[in-house]
Amino acid sequence: MLVKKKLYERAALLRAVRFFFERQGYLEVDTPIRQPVLIPEANILPVASGDFFLQTSPELCMKRILASGYEKIFQVCKCFRGQERGQRHLPEFTMLEWYRIHDDYQSLMAETAELLKDMAAKVRGHRGFDPAMVELVQQPPQFLTVRNAFAKYTTYTAEQAIREDCFDEQLVEHIEPRLGLMSPCFLYDYPAALGALARKKESDPSLAERFELYVQGVELANGFSELTDAHEQRRRFVMELERAEKYGLQQGAMPEQFLEDLGIMPEACGIALGIDRLLMLLTGALTIAEVVSFTPEEL
Amino acid sequence: MYSSSDLRKGLKIEIDGEPYVITKFDFSKPGKGQALYRCHLRNMVTGNGTDKTYRSNEKFKKAPLDERQMQFLYSQGEEYHFMDNQSYEQYIIMEDQLTDVTTFMVDNMNVDVLLFNDNPIGVTLSNFVTLEVTRADPWVKGDTSGTDTKPVTVETGFELQVPPFVEEGDRIQIDTRTGTYLTRAKD
Numbered sequence: 001m002l003v004k005k006k007l008y009e010r011a012a013l014l015r016a017v018r019f020f021f022e023r024q025g026y027l028e029v030d031t032p033i034r035q036p037v038l039i040p041e042a043n044i045l046p047v048a049s050g051d052f053f054l055q056t057s058p059e060l061c062m063k064r065i066l067a068s069g070y071e072k073i074f075q076v077c078k079c080f081r082g083q084e085r086g087q088r089h090l091p092e093f094t095m096l097e098w099y100r101i102h103d104d105y106q107s108l109m110a111e112t113a114e115l116l117k118d119m120a121a122k123v124r125g126h127r128g129f130d131p132a133m134v135e136l137v138q139q140p141p142q143f144l145t146v147r148n149a150f151a152k153y154t155t156y157t158a159e160q161a162i163r164e165d166c167f168d169e170q171l172v173e174h175i176e177p178r179l180g181l182m183s184p185c186f187l188y189d190y191p192a193a194l195g196a197l198a199r200k201k202e203s204d205p206s207l208a209e210r211f212e213l214y215v216q217g218v219e220l221a222n223g224f225s226e227l228t229d230a231h232e233q234r235r236r237f238v239m240e241l242e243r244a245e246k247y248g249l250q251q252g253a254m255p256e257q258f259l260e261d262l263g264i265m266p267e268a269c270g271i272a273l274g275i276d277r278l279l280m281l282l283t284g285a286l287t288i289a290e291v292v293s294f295t296p297e298e299l
Numbered sequence: 300m301y302s303s304s305d306l307r308k309g310l311k312i313e314i315d316g317e318p319y320v321i322t323k324f325d326f327s328k329p330g331k332g333q334a335l336y337r338c339h340l341r342n343m344v345t346g347n348g349t350d351k352t353y354r355s356n357e358k359f360k361k362a363p364l365d366e367r368q369m370q371f372l373y374s375q376g377e378e379y380h381f382m383d384n385q386s387y388e389q390y391i392i393m394e395d396q397l398t399d400v401t402t403f404m405v406d407n408m409n410v411d412v413l414l415f416n417d418n419p420i421g422v423t424l425s426n427f428v429t430l431e432v433t434r435a436d437p438w439v440k441g442d443t444s445g446t447d448t449k450p451v452t453v454e455t456g457f458e459l460q461v462p463p464f465v466e467e468g469d470r471i472q473i474d475t476r477t478g479t480y481l482t483r484a485k486d
Binding site: 041043083084085086087088089167168169171172173176194196212219222247 | 304325326327328329330331332333334335337350352355356
């Protein structure tokens, strides 16, 4: 059955996104979707495209653009992750990703909250948007460290949960459902092991300068202060490739070109935000299918 | 065998030798973490609910369930006796497993029996059953009290509201899902 999707709302949201970044002095870029080598990530299943892969995120290319001399860039693009399908997951989805140099995750969290506020103000009153949600994302955000979240909502410490291999389960079952119920919530300072591309915190190297944005229990974005040490990055990729092999995932080789360029990339921060999920939230959609033109099943 | 990616609402799987049906399902993948398959499961024998979270590489056995048409023969204390309409084999189901279907079940009625490893675990009635009215107040013609319905009792002891013209001895059709009157049976 052919259903009329929330495409008017989608267009309005994307217009608001572009308006925000243009005003903030960001340059819109578009990078190749097919890549010869991807970021080694043990928990993401790449989709092959001939000899190449479809990108799981535009991160490698966007950081290389920073290394080449650009300061503030953003992109809205399709990303592909095999076997991810659920109420809030599609194997092909739309990502908003942006980077800026000479800043860190703290200022990025503040900017993300600004984006939500600005965007909400633009779509407020438009047909199809849920006024309560539009109002909610404009509230001043809450900040919660991963450590405190575990102490508050689980019987584990974050470190314990990692050791006992139940970090993801604890997060999904006990923490996520409580985040961002009254206002956007930033969960931040992840254990260092969970930020493969993030910089370690200077004051506490057991933590990575990484954060996730939650609204109404839904994860919307993941950002961090970028790791710029190419040697350290190579070491982490090696570990990640080993893990991927252990899980039997098909992974490409080492992203050599990226590592080479990372050596000259300035200090930077970057974030990826799921546009489809944000749209679901703001329109009160119950499934991701309502906010995209077609799901794979509808093709 | 099913794998984690087959999990979905309504799927029936066997866990520790008992049949479960997935009543709620959610695919989840916390930031850069593993794929998690969150299920709310109902034990099909005890009716108890439980939450489980599975990872992507897990395997599940299909619950060996079978539904067969049987005739309800009679009840004796808490034991309800049924006969398979094809094999003529007889089965006993205890009252506490029948939940509220006994409200509408009379001798010789055809029902659907759900079996797990050849053990009956539940009974489903057809959506509509016809039962005899065993007690009803007579309809007073010209009654202007304004009530549209009156209470009657059917042969199973179930009480329901019906239009005032229904009389003792009438056979009426009842929707078993809602317990409401549908029509007077013409037989």
